[in-house]
Amino acid sequence: MPKYRLTPAISLARNYNTVGVSEAPTYNAAVVKVGGYTLVRSIINGSAVFPMDDLFEIIAQGGNAQTTISLEVDGQAIASSPIYLLKGASARAMTNNAQADTPISWPQPSKIVVFPAFDYSEQILVNSYTGAMQDFAFTDADSGRREVYSRVDPVFSLPMTFFREFGGGERQLIVSTGGTTGAVKSARLTVVVNPCDSGSFVRWRDATGLMRYFLWHPTERVDDVSEDETFETLSEKLTPERHRTITATTTHTLHSGLVDRELFDLCASILSGREVQLYDARRKVWIDAYVEDGDISRTNACMQDCVVELSIKHLTL
Known part of the structure; x- marks a missing residue:
């Protein structure tokens, strides 16, 4: 064979x-x-x-x-x-999370920030997939609150309702599979609960293929109108007609604020991200955007500010 x-x-x-x-x-x-x-x-x-x-x-x-x-x-x-x-995943080593209290490190960061003030679901990946229906249990290590969901796939969208009663601060979330009949596998995930609702809420699909969310601090906004192209054509009467392609954009400078190295890496993943979108709180819609530039020079400092420039294209004529 x-x-x-x-x-x-x-x-x-x-x-x-x-x-x-x-x-x-x-x-x-x-x-x-x-x-x-x-x-x-x-x-x-x-x-x-x-x-x-x-x-x-x-x-x-x-x-x-x-x-x-x-x-x-x-x-x-x-x-x-x-x-x-x-979707959109890239080559990264897979980590075995079968042992209790080991961090979920692939492709899920070992620490995430959740923003309960917004109506969304944080995506995490539980490194266990059998192709059949299985139970995923989420337990808050401090309060003991536990919720169980049945899922077929390993990508789980964790509702923010789970965190709204905790206020702010850092929590330890125990993610386990296997139920009571099979071999229980568990892993520990650090979750920072941020109750703030003021700022620029952005989402993007990182290199692992999962959707990431972060509430950035805006410091600058620049509106710009650019002439991209000028060309001439002939009208039906064979007279020259001049055309211009004009684009109006708004560029936002966004800061993560001082964050530790794990959250800095999470924020920096936006530079290689896809499907970047900015949330319009007034209209309650997601707006397509693209990363113009960013300062992600990582240093040895324990806390560091991640800075990105995010542009939104409003109109092309």
Whole structure:
């Protein structure tokens, strides 16, 4: 029987994802099936490798996706596994969080900030996925308050109602799976509860594919109108017509304030983030934005301010 290698249960949506078989000199063809797609590759010199990055990107285009992946050799089923694709994910080492009280470090930061004054759900990833319905328990280590949710996928949107009664300050959240019948796996996550409702609330999808939120302190706003392009065409009467493309933008300078290194790294991830949006509290809508610039020069200081410039394109004529 050939050796085989399947992708992790929680897969990355890009960078060096492969499925392969080896030491199969008497076999001819290998087949990989995932997300409704079938890939066939000849076994040459006892091995075959399937680069999966492009296919994973296609499957995850609509968002985080759960499916199964299977491997066949010459029509014989070799292996199958549940798989969960994270939209926009990049290659990072996966950390085993099976031991109690270990920090959730992949892809979830070991510390997050939640803002209960806003109506949203903070995304965390529990590093356990079986492809079946399972219970996720969230327990506040100080008060003992516990809530259990049943989920199929490992990406969990934690409602802010869980934190509203705590006021402000730092909490320890114990995340566990397995229920009472299976082997319980737990991990500890530090949560900073910030009850403030004043500032610029921004969300973005970081390199792990999860949505991040942070309430920034705005210090400057600059409105600008630029002429991007000038060109001429001929009218129906064959007379020259001059056209200009003009863009109006507003650029906001945002500060994280003095934060520790873990939160600084979380804030700095916006520079490589996708789907960046600024919340308009008056209209209660998210507005598309893009990162213009930022100061993320990390130092040895315990506390540091992360500064970014966020621009919103209002009008193009």
